[in-house]
Amino acid sequence: MSEKYTSIHYHKYLQLEKILSAQDPRSALDGEAAHDEMLFIIIHQVYELWFKEIAHDLGSVIEMFRTDNVDERSISTAIARLDRIIEIQKVLVAQIRVLETMTPLDFLDFRNYLFPASGFQSHQFRMVELMLGLKSDRRITYNEAPYTDAFRGEQRKILEELEKSPSMLDLLEAWLERTPFLEFKNFHFLKAYREAVQNMLDEETRAIEESDILTEDEKKMRLQMLGDTNSYFASVLNETRHNELIEKGELRLSYQATMAALLINLYRDEPILQMPYLLISKLLEVDDLLTTWRFRHAQMVMRMLGRKTGTGGSSGHKYLRKTADEHKIFSDLHNISTLLIPRSKLPKLPTDLKKELGFYFTEANSNS
Amino acid sequence: MSEKYTSIHYHKYLQLEKILSAQDPRSALDGEAAHDEMLFIIIHQVYELWFKEIAHDLGSVIEMFRTDNVDERSISTAIARLDRIIEIQKVLVAQIRVLETMTPLDFLDFRNYLFPASGFQSHQFRMVELMLGLKSDRRITYNEAPYTDAFRGEQRKILEELEKSPSMLDLLEAWLERTPFLEFKNFHFLKAYREAVQNMLDEETRAIEESDILTEDEKKMRLQMLGDTNSYFASVLNETRHNELIEKGELRLSYQATMAALLINLYRDEPILQMPYLLISKLLEVDDLLTTWRFRHAQMVMRMLGRKTGTGGSSGHKYLRKTADEHKIFSDLHNISTLLIPRSKLPKLPTDLKKELGFYFTEANSNS
Amino acid sequence: MSEKYTSIHYHKYLQLEKILSAQDPRSALDGEAAHDEMLFIIIHQVYELWFKEIAHDLGSVIEMFRTDNVDERSISTAIARLDRIIEIQKVLVAQIRVLETMTPLDFLDFRNYLFPASGFQSHQFRMVELMLGLKSDRRITYNEAPYTDAFRGEQRKILEELEKSPSMLDLLEAWLERTPFLEFKNFHFLKAYREAVQNMLDEETRAIEESDILTEDEKKMRLQMLGDTNSYFASVLNETRHNELIEKGELRLSYQATMAALLINLYRDEPILQMPYLLISKLLEVDDLLTTWRFRHAQMVMRMLGRKTGTGGSSGHKYLRKTADEHKIFSDLHNISTLLIPRSKLPKLPTDLKKELGFYFTEANSNS
Amino acid sequence: MSEKYTSIHYHKYLQLEKILSAQDPRSALDGEAAHDEMLFIIIHQVYELWFKEIAHDLGSVIEMFRTDNVDERSISTAIARLDRIIEIQKVLVAQIRVLETMTPLDFLDFRNYLFPASGFQSHQFRMVELMLGLKSDRRITYNEAPYTDAFRGEQRKILEELEKSPSMLDLLEAWLERTPFLEFKNFHFLKAYREAVQNMLDEETRAIEESDILTEDEKKMRLQMLGDTNSYFASVLNETRHNELIEKGELRLSYQATMAALLINLYRDEPILQMPYLLISKLLEVDDLLTTWRFRHAQMVMRMLGRKTGTGGSSGHKYLRKTADEHKIFSDLHNISTLLIPRSKLPKLPTDLKKELGFYFTEANSNS
Secondary structure (H helix, E strand, C coil): CCCCHHHCHHHHHHHHHHCCCCCCCHHHHHCCCCCCCCHHHHHHHHHHHHHHHHHHHHHHHHHHCCCCCCHHHHHHHHHHHHHHHHHHHHHHHHHHHHCCCCCHHHHHHCCCCCCCCCHHHHHCCCCCCHHHCCCCHHCCEEEECCHHHHHHHHHHHHHHHHCCCCCCHHHHHHHHHHHCCCCHHHHHHHHHHHHHHHHHHHHHHHHHHHHCCCHHHHHHHHHHHHHHHHHHHHHHHCHHHHHHHHHHCCCCHHHHHHHHHHHHHCCCCCCHHHHHHHHHHHHHHHHHHHHHHHHHHHHHHHHHHCCCCCCCCCCCHHHHHHHHHCCCHHHHHHHHHHHCCCCCCCCCHHHHHHHHCCCCCCHHHHHH | CCHHHCCHHHHHHHHHHHHHCCCHHHHHCCCCCHHHHHHHHHHHHHHHHHHHHHHHHHHHHHHHHHHCCCHHHHHHHHHHHHHHHHHCCCCCCHHHHHHHHHHHHHHHHHHHHCCCHHHHHHHHHHHHHHHHHHHHHCCCCCCCCCCCCCCCHHHHHHHHHHCCCCCHHHHHHHHHHHHHEEECCCHHHHHHHHHHHHHHHHHHHHCCCCCCCCCCCHHHHHHHHHHHHHHHHHCCCCCHHHHHHHCCCCCCCHHHHHHHHHHHHHHCCCCCHHHHHHHHHHHHHHHHHHHHHHHHHHHHHHHCCCCCCCCCCHHHHHHHHHHHHCCCCCHHHHHHHHHCHHHCCCCCCCCHHHHHHHCCCCCHHHHC | CCCHHHHHHHHHHCCCHHHHHCCCCCCHHCCCCCCCHHHHHHHHHHHHHHHHHHHHHHHHHHHHHCCCCCCCHHHHHHHHHHHHHHHHHHHHHHHHHHHHHHHHHHHHCCCCCCCCHHHCCCHHHHHHHHHHHHHHHHHHCCCCCCCHHCCCHHHHHHHHHHCCCCCCCHHHHHHHHHHHHHHEEEEEEHHHHHHHHHHHHHHHHHHHHCCCCCHHHHHHHHHHHHHHHHHHHHHHHHHHHHHHHHCCCCCCCHHHHHHHHHHHCCCCCCCCHHHHHHHHHHHHHHHHHHHHHHHHHHHHHHHCCCCCCCCCCCHHHHHHHHHHHHCCCCHHHHHHHHHCCCCCHHHCCHHHHHHHCCCCCHHHHHCC | CCHHHHCCCCHHHCCCHHHCCCCCCCCHCCCEEEEHHHHHHHHEEEHHHHHHHHHHHHHHHHHCCCCCCCCCHHHHHHHHHHHHHHEEEEEEHHHHHCCCCCCCCHHEEEHCCCCCCCHHHHHHHHHHHHHHCHHHCCCEEEECCHHHHHHCCHHHHHHHHHCCCCCCCHEEEEEEHHHHHECCEEEEEHHHHHHHHHHHHHHHHHHHHHHCCHHHHHHHHHHHHHHHHHEEEEHHHHHHHHHHHHHCCCCCHHHHHHHHHHHHHHHCCCCCHHHHCCCCCCHHHHHHHHHHHHHHHHHHHHHHCCCCCCCCCCCHHHHHHHHHHCCCCHHHHHHHHHHHHCCHHHCCHHHHHHHHCCCCCCCCHHCC
């Protein structure tokens, strides 16, 4: 019988000796510790513990996708782990309120003894960003210094390796590109979709022209809107144009992967696409919550320090605020919204494809 | 062109004339309105609006399951709508904090003018409970009066009809019973599972007996624990025993449905079982959040009124508190936890069943 | 210049070497670690870090009140620190959702290697309960063993000392008893209040008897209700009766302290009573959130383990569920709600008392 | 006996006939209603109900401050009502998650039938912004049209009147200006504070120069930082400079009011300043939560519509995003953080002032 079956006490199992002895307020060096420094230390330690868990879960998902042959059984595990990350992120955002119970005046009691710009020195947070897909070429810099400057030795090496490893975004792209459903026997998704878009626009044009409710001015305005929509679709469904936008850095996912994501969004109710759709939704959610966290973090720094500019020249608040806008990773998946058309206008799927996309939990259906 | 394409103003679309003119504080009848009565009215109206949305979503899910042949495409829609109900429930729980900003002293300024026991008179809340599966035979009564006493005319008729209609719980049971996977060709799930449980217990017994780490006392204690577990499994996997517990009102789901739910829990990573597993999880979540809401509601009533006993004899707080324990609907699904064994001890699925349970999003796999 | 002015790196300041190396999954001893054990370890460590902060804040408040002469400047600090505890408690409750992303099947992968009944072994949680005022005479026991059985050595000694030290509840009681406003020159609060209650009840009796809207039956019912209220007030404002209830363990705060808390609730808008009122409200909030946490904890254990009874005889879920009802500490403050009468019926304060209770931030008032 | 004592049924009291009959999906005009339009209607109605409550509470606070002689008893009521607004705002932010359960594809089923730019047409939201202090001169415009363009008749008139009425910001400023404590007998707060700042900077300069731990480079860097801080304080404590920033629109609160707010922040533990400090904190919190709401609203619009540009030229998302940065109202109160110095460096208050700022709840103190 393995050693692991012997009892272990809660206190020892959680190594609380270590955990609970790791709070040494700097303000105590000069006499009495500032009461609120304890909170400052503890909340940052809590953040780091959660970052460790996020890296643990995210790393396991990345591992599952590092193959050309992702096991379908992994998808539900991946979704469950992303769901866990999402729940953790909600806690990360919510607990900012705890730190906000420390007032600027209380912070002053120990602020001087601290490193400047704390948030920039979390190694694990940088790891998580890199794992998701925020590499240095997409990153805005603080006072023009590369983010790796804050790290040395082993820590730096880990970041450099992550810079070179495939991120979640890279792996998602490759996985999307491998789907066979964009071209299935005689069904060419993109061709059918372009036609459906055209039909929809033609139909609306006719409806406007023949309307006896709209005034002439309203007709003109609405036709102009339709024209805009028309050119918009023409442009975004165009592969050459898509590649140009990738060049410029405005898009990141390949044309092929984007079209696969579009197909998943449109036909997400087909049994085989239900889990892929959830997967994409969860990644978007992770990204959005990261953005919310950055926003709330910036807001909290503003509350604590005001708008005062640091010595470095740029204010922490402004930089943080900007990252909330610029450090998005999966925004291409958001942009798919602009490509959608209503379900009623969708191209009908051929029967054999529909069968391929289906499967059945109950008997009645499996006989149908 | 349909009338619906003409513009409509936000204010008119939302019928704000009606919505925003529906607050008439009773305290105003005697002179100046008590400031906080507005909050009391508005928060209850907000609750009722949300109840309407919940009934709308839940009703649509029930509709999908009222057939022997549930369309597999509906499952993802059902999950999405249950997810919406869950998010609404979180808001229902969270906004109790808003009502708690009203203090008991402020409540006294208008409390006398109100109906007693407000919460018991929400028609929509009773509808939702009935739709989920809380019918009168499972309901604890307040001061021994049937809950329908609070309603008249059309409202009462609706409740009486819901009492007779299949609830979400009934429909879930029927759907689970229809799965073909409990008996698939030569694979008899229950037989295989019983054997696996036995193997697991035998293995652990041996490990304990042969251990040279455990003391004799520890061995004895652990063997006794194993014995308990053994009889527990024997009892709960027994159909006759299960039916007795249904008789007594301790269980609600049929043996067949329970075993299907067990199978789904154990093999939830198989592609075909991923969505059924999510469906079950969401129903459990809805039930748990309803319980949390009842608990917080009881807590809030206690804060507002103290422990004071009402004239009727029983206190509102006590009754509400009890419903949080007794009005659970899907608790049979919780109890499945006690039937689970670790993945590593699970019976292996035969290849043809495994294939039947699978499907593939990417090309590589579909060729495998 | 002190050493503390020299820079220290984020990583070293937070002792992340220690914090992030304190996760050793037990399941790893036998081969590969179960993925979810990491979450189990980390979330418990996070809980312990937060408990340390709560003990730090609560301890400082207790320190301020360990004197017959509480500095009025401390009251706002105490309120701010209780507010912080409240925000932490909200996080403690919210993050249960993170643990709930671990399913019972995932838990099975490592559950066997763990201590049973983890929650009972948190030393810091017991400390916090004791500091608030939950001493062993008020505590329900789990399987009839004293809660201290789980602790040895230094840890046990600390708990035993806290058992003997004045708790927050004790100190609050003493502070309330010291207020001079219950008897101020010619104003006897309790006498005036009893009269006001009587006047209010007489007035309502007359209104009912003379009503030409109510039917005879309604009149009878309402008069009976008033009678009940009458005896209720008579009983609860009675010192002898109050002391009997303390004897029986149904009340905890002395009569004198309860009356002071009643006065604060009724006249909380008087400047001098504004902060005392907030202080009482915050303590109630802390207590309510502790109750919510216990409830959610019990719910989570049920989800993870079902209703299965442990070897000890009693189920963890049932015990936890019961503590949510029985381990309240400040419930006497809730019961004050039942003693309140509407502001319009309150005894008028004599001018000199009113002046004593006032103070002024702006000039205009200070001249008035 | 007044009519109000007669019973009224929950359903009638809440006017649920009106409330629950006010949902007419536009998509139904053409046949079957799109399922999710119900959610869209209901959540917007819920928002409007909450806006009504916010306006009710905020209006009552404004009323209390529309006098040169704000009753000190009102301050605690004002704080309680702002607290309620804060709790409502948290719900407003949290319930965006409910709307996010509607996917872009579901939205497409009825989006065409709607008004464009819904959010801009909420009359009550504009009222709340105006009441707080966001008047048209501080407002960024959407497509260069004044925000009042969306309103007609009575609604427009109300907004125009609010434009001219004193806002919460105006009234707070006036109230702050009236405090007598900036000049109290021989104590001149500003003079004493400037000296304290100077002493603190001198002391730190000496400590750096005499340090034998710091290197020459570190000394130089730190002295330069101190120099920056020095000029910063000199500049912001300068009345002429302050007025220039008001001219430019970078500040809003008068110099006198800002100094009063600074005094409150620094000496907030003095009994008389405890409630004023809470009042200021609550207003900041309301402002911050409004900003968070704008941010999350923008994020949700992005998720629903992608980055697609509207016909008008500018995208809704970009505009909303910008308002989150620019439509802050009480940011001058945040900036006070930059003026604070640690408690230990604060000018000591003369005894007579200290006495004036104090008051005592317990007997012991009142004799001291």
